[in-house]
Amino acid sequence: MRILFVGDDWLGSNARSFAEGFRRLGHEVIVVDSTPVTLPPRLSPSWSYAKTGERRAPWTVDRVHTRLERAAAELHPDLVFGFKSVFLDQRRLLEIPAALHVHYSPDDVSNPANTTADYLAHESEWDMVVTTKRHNLPELAGRGVSRTLFVRSAYDPAWHHPAARRGTRQFLVGFIGACRPDRRPGMVSLARTYGSQLLVRGPGWRRVRQLQTTRAAVAGPVYGEDFAIAVASVTANLVLLNSENRDTHTCRTFEVPASGGLFVGERTDEHADLLDDETEAFLFSSRDELDEILERCASYPDQAAKTAEAGYRRIVEGGHTYTDRAKEILRALE
Missing domain, CATH: 3.40.50.2000 (Glycogen Phosphorylase B;)
Known part of the structure; x- marks a missing residue:
């Protein structure tokens, strides 16, 4: 065509x-x-x-x-x-x-x-x-x-793939995404709890004054392969949804595990269908549940890495690239 x-x-x-x-x-x-x-x-x-x-x-x-x-x-x-x-x-x-x-x-x-x-x-x-x-x-x-x-969202293997770390610092938990009103209170709370163990990257976060009073690492957005490099520096990569879009999954659902990152995301039916909780990802429905997951990641880093590897295999072998989505659309047009 x-x-x-x-x-x-x-x-x-x-x-x-x-x-x-x-x-x-x-x-x-x-x-x-x-x-x-x-x-x-x-x-x-x-x-x-x-x-x-x-x-x-x-x-x-x-x-x-x-x-x-x-x-x-x-x-x-x-x-x-x-x-x-x-x-x-x-x-x-x-x-x-x-x-x-x-x-x-x-x-x-x-x-x-x-x-x-x-x-x-x-x-x-x-x-x-x-x-x-x-x-x-x-x-x-x-x-x-x-x-x-x-069609579901997707990932691009040109950008989203396991990448070498660019420094020795490893964060326990991190989030890469835009600052939104529904995300701000939770992120500030995480920063006050985890301090220097937290990485936050994305548009708008550096303007949140409450974050500046914590020891969290706060920086601007990353795109392309730089996203995968940022993921490599985080043990537990948060996948947060946009409530205004009524999200039940998002691009990060695929981009994080495809980049080799451990998926730690909000529990939805779509997330549970895409990744098996506990073996390929960790899903949470409350802050207490998230804290428990992060404690496990800190105490058992080898298990966290094993779960990340399983999630990576599930996504990259599951037909979730933009090429796969293009194929779905053209098939529907036929």
């Missing part, structure tokens, strides 16, 4: 990994980067415009669409694939000549933060809407979408 793919194409992005998944299956893929629209440079005119509401700067939107339309004129695509392309002009996307138009959302499509009025007005015109949230399927059908597909 000839696939015209539009998504945020920065190094380490999930969209880039998905495009490469289609390419690895042997399809011709042209990627048009939507980052200037979705994540305009801080303090730029486009960034200032986006701060006024849900719409993005018309001049950046037009530039991305111009690149899309020029690429389509040369490629003559069979499939237009939009990776969370809600901030683009939906009418212009759907009018690109192609047999199929598919929209993919890695997040909850019923969360207003992941949609726009323009996207919702045209959502039912996409030939297929793909979501990583099973609970979205009846909601999409109720909004008039005739063809939906649930």
